[in-house]
Amino acid sequence: xxxxxxxxxxxxxxxxxxxxxxxxxxxxxxxxxxxxxxxxxxxxxxxxxxxxxxxxxxxxxxxxxxxxxxxxxxxxxxxxxxxxxxxxxxxxxxxxxxxxxxxxxxxxxxxxx
Amino acid sequence: xxxxxxxxxxxxxxxxxxxxxxxxxxxxxxxxxxxxxxxxxxxxxxxxxxxxxxxxxxxxxxxxxxxxxxxxxxxxxxxxxxxxxxxxxxxxxxxxxxxxxxxxxxxxxxxxxxxx
Numbered sequence: 001x002x003x004x005x006x007x008x009x010x011x012x013x014x015x016x017x018x019x020x021x022x023x024x025x026x027x028x029x030x031x032x033x034x035x036x037x038x039x040x041x042x043x044x045x046x047x048x049x050x051x052x053x054x055x056x057x058x059x060x061x062x063x064x065x066x067x068x069x070x071x072x073x074x075x076x077x078x079x080x081x082x083x084x085x086x087x088x089x090x091x092x093x094x095x096x097x098x099x100x101x102x103x104x105x106x107x108x109x110x111x112x113x
Numbered sequence: 114x115x116x117x118x119x120x121x122x123x124x125x126x127x128x129x130x131x132x133x134x135x136x137x138x139x140x141x142x143x144x145x146x147x148x149x150x151x152x153x154x155x156x157x158x159x160x161x162x163x164x165x166x167x168x169x170x171x172x173x174x175x176x177x178x179x180x181x182x183x184x185x186x187x188x189x190x191x192x193x194x195x196x197x198x199x200x201x202x203x204x205x206x207x208x209x210x211x212x213x214x215x216x217x218x219x220x221x222x223x224x225x226x227x228x229x
Contacts, residue, residue, distance in 0.1 A: 043204065043219040056214055088156060099146070099208040099217035104158035 002027065004093050004105035012111045018079040021108045025072050025093030031055075032074040033098045034066060037088040037107070048098040049074055056098055078110075086112045115140045117207050119220035126195045127228050133180070134190045134223045136205030142166075146208040147188040149179065152222070153201040161203075164188060192225075200227045 005024045013019050025032050033056075034046040048056035049068035068074045072093075078085055088109050092102035116139040126132040138147065149161040164172045164179045172179045180189040192199055205220040 042221045043206075045217060056216075090156075090158060092158070099206075099215055101148070101160050101163060102158075103160065104150075107156040109156075 004091060004103055006089075006091050006105035006108050008108060009106065010109045010111075012113065013081050014113050015081055015083060017081050018077065019081060019110060021076045021078075021089055021091075021110075023074045023076070023091030023093075023105060025074070025091075026095075026103055029093035029095050029103070030072055031094040031097040032068055032072065033092045033094070033102060034074070034076050035090040035092065036060075037090055038086075043090070046076065050097055081112045083112050086110060115142075115207065115209055115216070115218055117205055117218050117220040119203075119205055119223050121223045122221075123224045123226070125226050125228060126192075126199075128197060129194055131191060131193045132195055132225065134192070134203050134205075134225065136188045136190065136220060138186050138188060138205075138207050140186075140207065140209055142209045144210060147179065147181070148206040148208070148217075149177070149188075149190045150204045150206065151199075151201045152204065158204070162190065195227045197227050197229060200225060 007022045031050045033048040036044045045058040052068045063079045066076045088107045090107045092104045094102045118137045145166045147164045151159045162172050162174045162177045162179050164181045171181050176193045178191045202222045204222045208217045
């Protein structure tokens with residue numbers, strides 16, 4: 001089975017712009033979760049989607065949003081980028097749903113200048 | 114409040130030796146789960162092992178075992194016969210119930226370097 005894929009792998013944006021990241025889960029997995037990873041804060045949970053519905057949400061501002069399509073692919077959008085949004089964004093898919101055993105993608109490294 | 118603590122920012126081990134990575138947790142819930150993940154420099158987080166709070170036996174997966182001491186609230190990862198490819202960041206995580214939702218919190222990780 002193909003693993004979790006994330007595109008793009010690297011992204012450079014400037015403050016105020018918006019960005020959309022994409023994640024394709026393992027075939028058959030209906031749960032997709034998103035995380036932000038920074039050296040100072042570690043791994044922070046953003047949200048989980050299951051069968052196109054947001055089922056779980058972390059403590060991030062409304063600038064962070066997501067959606068899931070009928071084929072389980074998920075997108076995450078960050079509007080009005082800030083310098084502090086520079087991070088590695090990881091996507092994970094799960095067969096049983098968050099927070100059970102998750103399979104992660106390679107991440108998207110976002111740099112905000 | 115729920116909390117995960119990994120007290121070792123960095124560890125070194127000689128190839129072929131065993132190493133223990135510490136993880137302590139704090140929760141008042143009876144039902145919770147403990148995970149260990151590995152993150153190589155490539156960035157991808159890799160699931161290693163899981164222990165449920167009601168599991169009486171320590172979980173094992175190949176060279177990985179989880180030393181679960183419930184009374185001490187510790188869930189240490191033991192890697193036997195270390196290999197160069199084990200050099201990575203290791204994260205401990207805990208799942209728990211929060212109302213109708215389930216949550217997952219992560220430790221800050223331990224960087225493991227395996228020396229040849």
